[in-house]
Amino acid sequence: NAGVTQTPKFRVLKTGQSMTLLCAQDMNHEYMYWYRQDPGMGLRLIHYSVGEGTTAKGEVPDGYNVSRLKKQNFLLGLESAAPSQTSVYFCASSYSPRLLTRNNEQFFGPGTRLTVL
Amino acid sequence: AQTVTQSQPEMSVQEAETVTLSCTYDTSESDYYLFWYKQPPSRQMILVIRQEAYKQQNATENRFSVNFQKAAKSFSLKISDSQLGDAAMYFCALLRLNFGNEKLTFGTGTRLTIIP
Numbered sequence: 001n002a003g004v005t006q007t008p009k010f011r012v013l014k015t016g017q018s019m020t021l022l023c024a025q026d027m028n029h030e031y032m033y034w035y036r037q038d039p040g041m042g043l044r045l046i047h048y049s050v051g052e053g054t055t056a057k058g059e060v061p062d063g064y065n066v067s068r069l070k071k072q073n074f075l076l077g078l079e080s081a082a083p084s085q086t087s088v089y090f091c092a093s094s095y096s097p098r099l100l101t102r103n104n105e106q107f108f109g110p111g112t113r114l115t116v117l
Numbered sequence: 118a119q120t121v122t123q124s125q126p127e128m129s130v131q132e133a134e135t136v137t138l139s140c141t142y143d144t145s146e147s148d149y150y151l152f153w154y155k156q157p158p159s160r161q162m163i164l165v166i167r168q169e170a171y172k173q174q175n176a177t178e179n180r181f182s183v184n185f186q187k188a189a190k191s192f193s194l195k196i197s198d199s200q201l202g203d204a205a206m207y208f209c210a211l212l213r214l215n216f217g218n219e220k221l222t223f224g225t226g227t228r229l230t231i232i233p
Contacts, residue, residue, distance in 0.1 A: 031219070033221070035223075040126075040225060041225060042121075042208055042223040042224055042225040042226050043162075043208065043223040044223070045220060045221070045222075048220070050219075058220065059222075088160065090162065092162075092221075096219075105152075105164045105167065106164075106221060108161065108162035110159075110160065110161055111160045111161075
């Protein structure tokens with residue numbers, strides 16, 4: 001199993017450009033998440049999805065959009081990048097936390113370092 | 118809203134000694150889970166240990182154990198026999214179990230340095 005993979009690993013954008021980050025998982029997880037990590041602020045939830053075709057806003061959703069067209073993929077889009085979106089982005093996935101027979105662990109991808117100039 | 122607070126931005130410990138990382142949290146939920154994640158320089162987030170709020174017994178995983186004080190909303194991590202490979206950022210996290218709205222909230226992290 002590859003686990004959770006993210007592409008790309010690094011990206012540099014100019015202000016106003018758009019891009020899509022791809023997250024893929026091969027563990028048949030229902031839940032998927034996008035976080036951003038900034039120095040001194042831990043990880044903050046951007047958007048998440050509790051199943052194919054569903055998405056919901058997290059703590060810091062502004063400036064981002066997401067889609068979950070397939071169970072195994074969760075896309076994070078930046079329509080018009082801003083310097084404030086310079087960060088490291090992590091994708092994660094898990095089984096439904098309500099399935100008590102399952103480990104509630106969230107499995108993380110390796111991260112994408114995005115710089116917006 | 119739920120919050121997780123890690124009041125120690127940095128900690129250091131001598132190799133083979135024991136160190137305790139602090140975490141306090143606040144939530145109105147009665148059903149939740151607590152986690153400690155480790156993030157080494159590779160940036161990969163690795164689960165260290167987890168605790169179900171309904172369990173009174175403290176979780177243990179080899180050299181890692183927690184002191185879970187539910188009434189005080191405290192969840193500290195103890196690392197025994199510290200090893201050089203334990204050097205990393207450690208994040209405390211709270212998972213609320215509100216159906217369809219399960220969210221993991223992280224603390225700001227503690228950077229642990231191991232002194233040879």
